[in-house]
Amino acid sequence: MLNNKLYFIYMAKVLTSRAENYAQWYNDLVIKADLAENSAVRGCMVIKPYGYAIWEKMQRALDDMFKETGHQNAYFPLFIPKSFFSKEAAHVEGFAKECAVVTHYRLMNDPDGKGVVVDPDAKLEEELIVRPTSETIIWNTYRNWIQSYRDLPIKINQWANVVRWEMRTRLFLRTAEFLWQEGHTAHATKQEALEETETMLKVYAKFAEEWMAMPVVQGYKTESERFAGALETMTIEALMQDGKALQSGTSHFLGQNFAKAFDVTFTNQEGKIESVWATSWGVSTRLMGALVMSHSDDNGLVLPPKLAPIQVVIVPIYKKLEELDQINGVADKIVAELKQLGISVKYDNDDKRKPGWKFAEYELKGVPLRLAIGPRDLQNGTCELARRDTLTKEIVPLEGIGSKAVSLLADIQSNIFKKALDFREANTTVVDDYEEFKKLLDDKGGFFLCHWDGSAETEERVKNETKATIRCIPLEGPTEPGKCMVTGKPSARRVLFARSY
């Protein structure tokens, strides 16, 4: 009676398949799985409760990691005086084209009686920018907080929304307003700031791999891909199932650029005045998109147990309400046992939905484990356990169901990571010939490890000719020197190319 694995019979498809149209599959899934939807405001989304629950779990895990590495949370204003933006030249350059600007502070009734209009007399002295990122307001504030090396380091994070006026938006991947965290740290030495930059990249990589079950390549951005105003940008890059890369988190070494722009200096131990060294780092709700595209299949979401709002769902199967009563008794005990073990469990005994409907629904929503109890199980002291990642089911005894669930959840977490890692390895190609690179980019996609001569011209040429960009100069991986695949000039090491989101 045990271990009789059955395979699923699929009923009506509600999703476009990945093979048919990957982009449509993603859009369908985000909406059908109740993660988010488009709002009445152009380019802005509504994150729905189920999607937000996942984000909250991400926040919790990241926030704990930030605290463990010595950071504190704070909050800075949504609005930034326009003049702040013009202080750091590269920074302005990077963000000027996508800023929302507040020009007035009052509405009035339309003199023509057609609703309300902006009161022309209520023009702001200085216009306010809705933050696209907070370096300027934060460094303007840090100036007042820092006098001596004794005031350093300052290691602050804020959870906030930011606005970047994007032309073309996609749920989670690119929206005009999004949620994120931005860390902003101030240090006495260059070395310490560099270490902070790397530490936080490692935090992101650890989070991506251990919580999201999403393998990432860590590395440095090339100069042209760097954050506006940064001396060095580090990134974690993930590979999506359609063979495109997704930049999933960045950590920037800002040097003394912002300190100089905002005149943030400190007196060192020798009594000399120096500029402060800075970092900033962030991940956003874009991670939700990464999560969806890393593991999910044509039946719906596949969530890593560590981030799943519901880890186990219990579905009763019954004909008569007396049977349901009996099952309720058994299920309540299972719920108590699982909760005891720290598992988030939902017992769905809603009489208005049928088992088949519930199966499909929770599969669509990516619940890692489903436990079904019917009349046969009541007799045998068993239940049916179905795992979302492999789509397999087995009949198991109720005795010891708690530890069984714990080990299965752990197994699912590691299995989907392994699956994603295998996919990435199968889709990472070492190429030395530019023509072959172009061909494989179209035929196969994925990551490419190639030699590059280090020039922005070559990088630009590859981008124009193939739409592929250098995702990063990896921290790990092959480091043997060679010849640039495009120009044949010497190359210190291979870099990671891909088409990206």
Added chain:
RNA sequence: CGGGGUGUAGCGCAGUCCGGUAGCGCACUACGUUCGGGACGUAGGGGUCGGAAGUUCGAAUCUUCUCACCCCGACCA
């Protein structure tokens, strides 16, 4: 921001060419039978046809303007 497409019931669509007062499937409500992979029957309810203006006796349908969304580019996390 350029090119293309789509807006008709909560969702997915037909009807638009050729103007005559709106229909189908799912969902919803009630009852009954069902319930181990999105059940079935019977009877119901629901629509400013994206918005505005115009042509006309009459507009979902024709004209102009406008808004939103989707796809492809340019830009970006």
